[in-house]
Amino acid sequence: LLNITWFTESMGAGHPVNIEKRHEIQVKQRLTACTVVHTMGAYACQRKTPLEHHNTIFTDALLLLAENAELCANEGRNVAFKRAASVLKALPRPVRQMEDLQGLPCLGEHSQRVIKDILEHGGSSEVEMTRQSEKYQAMKALTGIFGVGVKTAERWYREGIQDLADLVTADLKLNREQQTGVKYYDHLNMPVTEAEARTIGQIVEKAVHALLPGAEITLTGGFRRGKKTGHDVDFLVTHPEEGREEGLLPKVMGWLEARDLLLYQKINKNSYLEAKEWPARPSSNMDRFERCFSVFKLECPWAASEKSNQSGESPSWKAVRVDIVVVPFSQLAFALLGWTGSQLFERDLRRWAAQEKGMSLNSHALYDTKRKQYLRASSEEEIFAHLGLEYIPPWERNA
Ligand code: DCT
Numbered sequence: 001l002l003n004i005t006w007f008t009e010s011m012g013a014g015h016p017v018n019i020e021k022r023h024e025i026q027v028k029q030r031l032t033a034c035t036v037v038h039t040m041g042a043y044a045c046q047r048k049t050p051l052e053h054h055n056t057i058f059t060d061a062l063l064l065l066a067e068n069a070e071l072c073a074n075e076g077r078n079v080a081f082k083r084a085a086s087v088l089k090a091l092p093r094p095v096r097q098m099e100d101l102q103g104l105p106c107l108g109e110h111s112q113r114v115i116k117d118i119l120e121h122g123g124s125s126e127v128e129m130t131r132q133s134e135k136y137q138a139m140k141a142l143t144g145i146f147g148v149g150v151k152t153a154e155r156w157y158r159e160g161i162q163d164l165a166d167l168v169t170a171d172l173k174l175n176r177e178q179q180t181g182v183k184y185y186d187h188l189n190m191p192v193t194e195a196e197a198r199t200i201g202q203i204v205e206k207a208v209h210a211l212l213p214g215a216e217i218t219l220t221g222g223f224r225r226g227k228k229t230g231h232d233v234d235f236l237v238t239h240p241e242e243g244r245e246e247g248l249l250p251k252v253m254g255w256l257e258a259r260d261l262l263l264y265q266k267i268n269k270n271s272y273l274e275a276k277e278w279p280a281r282p283s284s285n286m287d288r289f290e291r292c293f294s295v296f297k298l299e300c301p302w303a304a305s306e307k308s309n310q311s312g313e314s315p316s317w318k319a320v321r322v323d324i325v326v327v328p329f330s331q332l333a334f335a336l337l338g339w340t341g342s343q344l345f346e347r348d349l350r351r352w353a354a355q356e357k358g359m360s361l362n363s364h365a366l367y368d369t370k371r372k373q374y375l376r377a378s379s380e381e382e383i384f385a386h387l388g389l390e391y392i393p394p395w396e397r398n399a
């Protein structure tokens with residue numbers, strides 16, 4: 001576009017332009033307009049990815065194939081489709097022809113075939129076949145149960161269990177988490193709204209402040225990126241005087257329990273000890289904060305009354321998945337960055353750090369493996385600067 005402007009202006013009105021020259025300009029204009037060659041970083045953390053974008057018809061298709069790959073425990077394929085979708089999310093305009101993809105990273109042959117199918121036929125037969133397939137539907141239904149991962153779902157599927165009804169009939173031995181998942185299946189599969197997330201935030205804040213005045217609570221995960229709904233609500237809790245947060249979580253959960261606000265809780269202890277971490281890095285990307293997986297019983301004034309509940313209609317409350325993570329203040333910026341997501345954005349931040357900078361990043365710290373030292377940060381901006389990346393605000397991390 002810049003080129004077009006330059007040509008037209010340099011040949012400004014009043015200039016005697018001969019026919020040949022005019023033709024040359026027109027050809028150059030057409031070439032410039034058609035070949036938009038993109039320059040886009042291959043890492044999701046190098047680009048701004050808004051929540052709303054122009055290519056949902058393609059990204060929905062690619063993400064379904066990614067989900068199916070995940071359900072088949074095919075990590076490589078899962079990430080490849082997710083990366084392709086993520087690149088299209090970052091485009092400033094809709095893809096209208098295959099040429100629009102020129103110069104874009106992460107678009108493998110398979111993803112391009114899917115995009116081509118959609119451009120030519122309005123849809124992808126592979127995506128439709130996958131969507132209709134018995135295994136995809138069964139695995140989606142079974143992993144949709146809180147506490148059920150791909151491995152368990154796969155085992156059950158091989159035993160002929162395809163949905164919640166089959167599972168209940170089979171009368172298998174379920175752990176406490178899975179029992180909760182079965183009991184509140186409908187609720188937990190309903191999206192959590194932003195209003196519900198904020199209400200839960202107020203409850204958590206009340207509990208935390210009753211037990212530790214001065215503690216700070218931050219809503220993270222998808223809601224911090226501006227999502228209007230989510231599958232759960234994620235909170236970080238810290239205190240500016242490091243050490244004061246120790247032992248807080250069991251007390252908070254007890255406070256909530258005593259007020260009949262919980263349907264399930266499981267606390268994992270903090271197992272992070274900096275001195276023991278690097279260079280013997282943790283093998284998993286899971287962080288080791290003190291953390292509680294819980295299911296809240298959220299009173300919904302807008303839902304049916306208690307009376308209708310007794311008559312067997314929907315209850316006046318909703319079961320909502322909530323994660324509460326307690327963070328030592330000196331690790332807060334790293335935890336915030338790690339817990340805001342998206343999942344792919346986080347993955348690429350860690351990959352960028354390792355492959356391009358010789359650094360190791362997780363939700364606790366950033367370590368420079370060449371200089372053998374920790375790089376401290378008290379804000380997300382400082383971490384981006386350490387990594388040599390332009391700062392990207394949470395609402396543009398929807399990769
Ligand atoms: N996370 C990560 N790697 C994972 C899973 C999660 O880095 N494998 C981080 C990024 C997001 C954050 O943890 C919270 O996880 P989720 O709640 O699963 O993600 P979300 O973006 O909040 O999605 P949703 O809106 O569905 O809750």
Ligand code: MG
Binds near residue numbers: 223
């Ligand atoms: Mg979440």
